[in-house]
Amino acid sequence: MIRLVPNQSDQIERSGLVTFSFEGKPVQGHAGEMLVSALLRAGYLNLRHAPMDKAPRGAFCCMGLCQECAVRIQGQTVEACRTEVAENLIVERI
Template sequence: MIRLVPDQSSLISRAGAVSFTFDGQPVTAHEGETVLSALIRAGVTYLRDAPVDGGARGGFCCMGLCQECVVLVDQQPVESCRQVVGDGLAVFSLGKSAHD
C-alpha cells in the first residue's frame, strides 16, 4: 500500500541566491547548486551541438560521466553537472546556433 506524504516543500530552506550568465543571459541560482541544475530550473535544456550529427545536446547522466552537458567556463570545457555556480560566473554553450 502506498502512503501519501503531505507536501512539505514550504519547509525547505534554500541557500542564498547568486547570479550568473549563460550565453550572456542572466540566470539566478542558489549557492552550492550546479550550473546544470540551475539551467534546467530556468528552462534551459540546450547546451551544445553533437560533434558528428549536429544534434542538440543537454544534461543526460547528471554526474559527469557522459560529457553531454559540456559548456565553456573561463574558456575551458567543463561538465555543467559538476561545475558549481558562483556569483558573476560566465557560462557559454558549445552550440553553433548560439554563437552565429
C-alpha cells in the same frame, strides 16, 4: 502499501540566489547548486552542440558520466552537472 507523506516543500531551506550568465544572458541560481539544475530551471535545454552533426545536446545522466552537459567556463570545458553555481560565472555553449 504506500504511505502518502504531506507536501513539505515549504520547509526546505535554500541558499541565497546568485546571478551568472549563460550565452550572455543573466541567469539566477542558488549558491552551491549544480549548474545544470539552474540552467534547466531557467529553460535552457540545449547546453551544447554535438561535434559531428551540430545537433542540440543537453543533460542526460546528471552525474558526470556522459559529458552531454559539457559547457565552457573561462576557456575550460566542464560538466554542468558537476559544477556549482557561483556569482558572476560566465558560461557558454561549446
